[in-house]
Amino acid sequence: MKPSPPAPIRWRRFFIAPIKGYQYLSRMLPGTCRYYPTCSEYAKWQFLFNRPDRAFAATTLRILRCNQLFAGGIDYPRVRWRPPAPAFAANPLFPPGRILAPLPRTNPDDREIAIQYWIVPHKPGEYLILKAFDR
Incomplete structure (x- = not known):
């Protein structure tokens, strides 16, 4: 039996599904x-x-700005966004505060990581989201 995803992922899917439908149309x-x-x-x-x-x-304000007056x-x-603690980033399966070894790789020679988004600092505590595109 497949476990259900955590709550934040479920509500994200709920809100993103109509957006994807609109994008398709x-x-x-x-x-x-x-x-x-x-x-x-x-x-x-x-x-x-x-x-x-x-x-x-943020989306409502953006849609209101999307007209001929702007x-x-x-x-x-x-x-x-608050970056995760180094111990949590090394092993995200366990809560922060427990210093553990990094997760083992399934293939040590596989070092390529697919980056989908860049989180770029803008102001203290505020970041910009940029989408990473293939070359």
């Missing part, structure tokens, strides 16, 4: 968003990295 229409990333992609990133209330607020441009999502 909007591919058939001409692009009209004045910002990069698009408003729907911005909303998706917000729900991936923020609490639902903050994601709703110039548009590049507007990456801003999130508040």
Whole structure:
């Protein structure tokens, strides 16, 4: 029996599913968003990295700005994030405070890591989310 995912992942899927549906349908229409990333992609990133209330607020403000009165441009999502403790980053299966050895690799020669997002410092305690693209 497969265990259910933790609660944060379940609510993220709940909020991201309609956004993905909208993105699928909007591919058939001409692009009209004045910002990069698009408003729907911005909303998706917000729900991936923020609490639902903050994601709703940021997404609503972004959609209200997406009109002819604003110039548009590049507007990456801003999130508040606290980096994990070094002991937790070394072994994420155990709570912080317990210093443990790093997890063993299944294949020691496999050192390639697929990076999906970059978390870039913006202000103290505030970070920008940037999507990593293939070369």
